[in-house]
Amino acid sequence: MEAFEKLEKVGGGTYDKVYRAREKATGLIAALKKTRLHEDGEGVPPTTLREISILCMLGRDPHIVRF
Numbered sequence: 001m002e003a004f005e006k007l008e009k010v011g012g013g014t015y016d017k018v019y020r021a022r023e024k025a026t027g028l029i030a031a032l033k034k035t036r037l038h039e040d041g042e043g044v045p046p047t048t049l050r051e052i053s054i055l056c057m058l059g060r061d062p063h064i065v066r067f
Helices: 046-057
Strands: 002-011 016-023 029-035
Touching: 002 029
Parallel strands: none
Antiparallel strands: 002 016, 016 029
């Protein structure tokens, strides 16, 4: 997250927030999604696991930034 400057919140849900951000090194605009995990010990929500799985499948897409 330190590599990006948050510009504005563009959406969110129960477990996450989505921000419009600028990469500090290049100035490119990106979407950052920050996922919140509950501290109740139940682990990662299934919706988050599904989303991670989909992003891994799309990992070679030039629009998916990996760090």
